[in-house]
Every structure is written in structure tokens, then in C-alpha cells.
Amino acid sequence: MTRENTRLFVIADPTATHQVALVKALLIAKMANCEIHAFLCVYREISESDEFASRHDFKHQTLNDAKKWLDEQLEPCRVAGIPVTSEVVWNSRWHDAALHSIVKAGCDLVIKSSYHHSKSRRFYTTTSDFNLMRHCACPILFTRQTQEWQSNRLLACVDLESTDNRHARLNGVVVRDARALADIVGMELYIAAAHRGEIDADNLPIKGHGHEVSLQQLAELFEVDESHIYLRKGETIATLKGICDEIDPSIVIMGTLARTGISGKLIGNTAEKLLDQIEADVLTVN
Numbered sequence: 001m002t003r004e005n006t007r008l009f010v011i012a013d014p015t016a017t018h019q020v021a022l023v024k025a026l027l028i029a030k031m032a033n034c035e036i037h038a039f040l041c042v043y044r045e046i047s048e049s050d051e052f053a054s055r056h057d058f059k060h061q062t063l064n065d066a067k068k069w070l071d072e073q074l075e076p077c078r079v080a081g082i083p084v085t086s087e088v089v090w091n092s093r094w095h096d097a098a099l100h101s102i103v104k105a106g107c108d109l110v111i112k113s114s115y116h117h118s119k120s121r122r123f124y125t126t127t128s129d130f131n132l133m134r135h136c137a138c139p140i141l142f143t144r145q146t147q148e149w150q151s152n153r154l155l156a157c158v159d160l161e162s163t164d165n166r167h168a169r170l171n172g173v174v175v176r177d178a179r180a181l182a183d184i185v186g187m188e189l190y191i192a193a194a195h196r197g198e199i200d201a202d203n204l205p206i207k208g209h210g211h212e213v214s215l216q217q218l219a220e221l222f223e224v225d226e227s228h229i230y231l232r233k234g235e236t237i238a239t240l241k242g243i244c245d246e247i248d249p250s251i252v253i254m255g256t257l258a259r260t261g262i263s264g265k266l267i268g269n270t271a272e273k274l275l276d277q278i279e280a281d282v283l284t285v286n
Helices: 020-031 055-073 075-079 094-105 119-124 128-135 165-185 215-222 236-247 261-267 270-275
Strands: 004-011 033-042 084-090 109-113 140-143 153-157 188-195 229-233 251-255 281-285
Touching: 004 020, 004 094, 020 033, 020 075, 020 109, 020 140, 020 165, 033 055, 033 094, 055 075, 055 084, 084 094, 094 128, 109 128, 128 140, 128 270, 153 165, 153 236, 165 188, 165 251, 165 281, 188 215, 188 236, 215 229, 229 236, 236 270, 251 270, 270 281
Parallel strands: 004 033, 004 109, 033 084, 109 140, 153 188, 153 251, 188 229, 251 281
Antiparallel strands: 140 281
16 A cells, blocks of 8 residues: 555445445545545345346346446545446355455455444354455455544554564564555554563564563664554453553554464454454454
């Protein structure tokens, strides 16, 4: 993502009265030189096609109605002079269709509406949010609120305890995309990290070895003011939620690593869990 020529992929929700994702996309597009590509997936069972002469006619009419509806939703973008394209597809698995279209459209940021899910629903079902964040190659902004962001704070959450290369790479991606988005939307960048034990400087690309890392070192590493570093000891989810409650960021950025099988359901993913516990918009990267 950059301030220039960023292309936004907006997933429209045909079941919603208010298109929250489109509102946020328009807000971002007005702040920067962005294009919007709106995506809508529709599907109806054959049992609903009785009044049509053929299944083909039924599908054709459904797609035409959906295209007309989507064009109506995009009118505020056109009035604002934002370059916009649209796409309507027929698929019973909309998240799979979206993943394919995201790659085809060559977008830099996906924007999708979201809402809180109960723990039981997250455990027993693989929600569309999870499918997207685990498999999408570009950042996804999950948004719940139609109004403009209330604070100018953007919080990037990093993992400073893990020593494997995947987490080290992911930290770099999180901070890079957080800085880019902060520049686009005009927010200040904050960094948060929860830890249970001591954080060894040997595990991070900073000066000094064999000792506990300091706030000053982290500030230099992430190129932010020391007052913008929140390093707290405690359980990850509760600690990060506490930091969010304290500084009230408008956007929280987190990395996500795919987990599969029963261990993935039991252990979960920090981004997936925090998504259901905070009110801020959440940007996930992988």
C-alpha cells in the first residue's frame, strides 16, 4: 500500500442495509489517490426458480438485479469523483470467489464489514472472516462502523517473543503496512506487544545482545517515539485488549498465521480472537 495508486477491493454484503465496507472505502479513497473495485457474490437455490422458463434465465435475471443494486450502492463514489469498477459473480461459496477475484483485480487492500461472533460459533464453524484472513495474500480491513474514525491513533501489534523466522517476517510486514496505512489515512502509529517472559535483544534486529530489550531500542527499531511503544507483560489477548481500551485506536493492525486441524480451533489465532473483543476496525496481514 502507498498513498499513490492504491486499489481497494470492497466486498459488498447483499444482506446488509448499510454497506459499511463501502463507506470506509470511500473515506480512504477521498484521503488518497485510490481506485475502488466493488465485488458482489450472489447465489440462489434452484428451488427458487419456478417462475422462470429455465435455470439460465433465472441466473441471468438474478445477476442483472444484483448488478443494478450494486451500481446504486456505488453512486456516492461516482458523485465524489472516485474511479470505481464493479464485479458480480455467481457462486455458492462467496469467500472462495472473492479470493480468486482479489488476485485477478490486483488490489492492494481488501475492505469487508464484520461483526462480533460468539466463542461457540467461532469454534464450531469456519466463518468467512477466518477464511479470508487465513488465505488472502493482501491486507484485509475488517470494519463495523459507518462513521469516520474517532481517534487519530493506529495500533500495530507485534510478537516479540517468538524466535521462528515466520513471526520475525510477519512483524516486519505488520509494521510496514501499518506505516503505509497510517500515511494514507493520516494517523499516528503506535506499537503494542504482550509478553509473558523476558524479551531478549538477541531475538530482534537491534543493537545490543544478551540482555532484556528496552523501550528506547524498540522505538529506534520501529522508528516511532518511545511514548508510542506499549510493552506489557501478561496473557496476549487480555493484554492487547487492555492496551486497546487504554489508547482507543481507530484501527488495530495484526498479523495472522494459518492454523489447521483441531489444534487450530483450540489454540486459535490472536488476530481472530481479538477481532471479536474490540470495537476498533482491524487490519490483518499475513
